[in-house]
Amino acid sequence: MTPDGAHRTGHRGGFWRSNSLTLTFGGAFLVVLAAQAVAGNAEFNEQLAVEGLQRIGLGPYLMSSDFAVDVTENWQSEFLQFFLYVYGTVYLLQRGSPESKPLDRVGIESERDQRVGEHATPESPRWAADKGRRQSVYAHSLGLVMAGLFLLSWLAQSVAGTAAHNEMRLRQLQDPVSWASYLGSADFWSRSLQNWQSELLAVASMAVLSVYLRQRGSPESKPVGSPHHATGVEG
Amino acid sequence: MATIRNTAPVAPEGRQDPRRRAAFTRVAVGALLAAAVLSGCGATAPREDGARRAAGRFTAALAAQDFGAACGLLAPGSREELTEDGKAPCDRALRSLELPSGGGARAVEVHGRQALLRTDDDTVFLSQFDEGWRVTAAGCVPQPDDLPYRCSLKGA
Structure with a gap:
């Protein structure tokens, strides 16, 4: 240690x-x-x-666009899930869950708790010791990168989805649609929402099931003997 | 208070390190290329030219009343449907449809291996095969409410 x-x-x-x-x-x-x-x-x-x-x-x-849209529609939802989880758990709590912070630590926490600026240690990342924009960027880098990957994947899904949707429409003897029209189409939102709902269900399930259930040795679980009300404890 | 030794070269205030700028440019270009590949984008100009040439040969054959040549430019499914519906060899069945054959190509759209070409008096659908672009539907009239075109000639 x-x-x-x-x-x-x-x-x-x-x-x-x-x-x-x-x-x-x-x-x-x-x-x-x-x-x-x-x-x-x-x-x-x-x-x-x-x-x-x-x-x-x-x-x-x-x-092909068919393969690209199938891949990117799943990628975007995974990156969205992790962005929401990383960012949401700053402010949202679940009593008894190892996925949650202790109930008295809601928010971005103090500079001392986060070991930034003058509280940085010699082993801290270099930008954590900065007192300006670099520290601010680095302090949000995980969420920012997840959000960026989500937006990039979602953009790729929309472009690939337009091409795949139009290829199918041409096979059905229908006029192709523009990218802007596709953004309002049932196909685009069906692909997006069906992935989002499953990711949100998985997060909610993990948050609440980990209150009462255990996986010995996993950092995603509390220690087996830890009480149900213990919050923010990892095994 | 802990001090952190900064070993990386730092650019003067207000000026960006050229190496960092080059690295950022490489990352940005790489991200755009990755997005393009992930989006299934490919070179569309050669495919548009191929579809336009195939449709042009088809309408030229119709205009010259060379229905045998026009049949050779049909997709297998469309040719089969034509001969079954017309209960006649392809060239005779195609002649009986009296498809529009005039007018130049106004616009072509290619998505994946499918294409649509609008001429002055017709809309032609094409699909890409090993032998090249083949006509899947012709003599097509647009329908209201985003319904499929109604076509004199089409596949199954």
Whole structure:
């Protein structure tokens, strides 16, 4: 443990063990993305075959708007979920949840609590010690990046969605629509909202279920023997 | 009070470090390219030219009453539908439709592997095949309330 109570990382177990969470989920992401591409290609070709049109191979499908919109509609909702979670948990509380701060620490907290400015330690990130704009930016960098990735993914979904929607409309002998019209379309909002509702359900479920249920050894859970009313305690 | 040793070169106040600006530019360009790729954007100009040329050959064949050549430019599904509905070989069935054949191309729109081309007197739908662009529907009249075009010639 360091003097301020935080556990040092990266000194034991080698690179793999020290980064196994990121590496495992990053690798699984690539495998599942590839599987999604194969399944999506097959489904897309089924539609084309029914309409008597040319089927396409996996390579062209990977560059298609159909694949792009299916990928980006999920990405944007995940980044939105994490942005809302990171930002919302500054002000919102759940008694008894390890996902919540203690009930008396609502808000952005003091400079001392956050170890910024003159309270920064020698091990603090450089911008945390700054007293101006850099500290302000760095103090919100996680939420800002999540919000930026959400907006970028949502923009990509809207552009890819317009192209995919128009490709389908042309197959159905309908006029294509503009990007602006697509932003008000049922397809765009159906894709967005169906992802958002599932993310919000997952967050609400996690916040409340973690009050009463435990997962031994997980930092997402309270210690098994921790009382239900204990808030902001991680196992 | 803890002091933090700053080892990175700092640009004079009010001036941006050129290396940082270049790095930011690289990140911005990379993000835009990533967004374009993720959006499924590809080069549309060659595809528009291909669709325009195929539709032009089709209407030229109709104007020359070379219905055999026009049949060769139809998508397989549309050709099959035409011969089944017309109960005749493709060229005779196509002749009987009396499709518009005049007027130049006014606009073409390509989305993925599908295209729409408007001429002065017709709207033609096309789809991309291994052999090139093929006509899927022609002799099309727009319908109200965003309903599909009503077409004299179309696939299943």
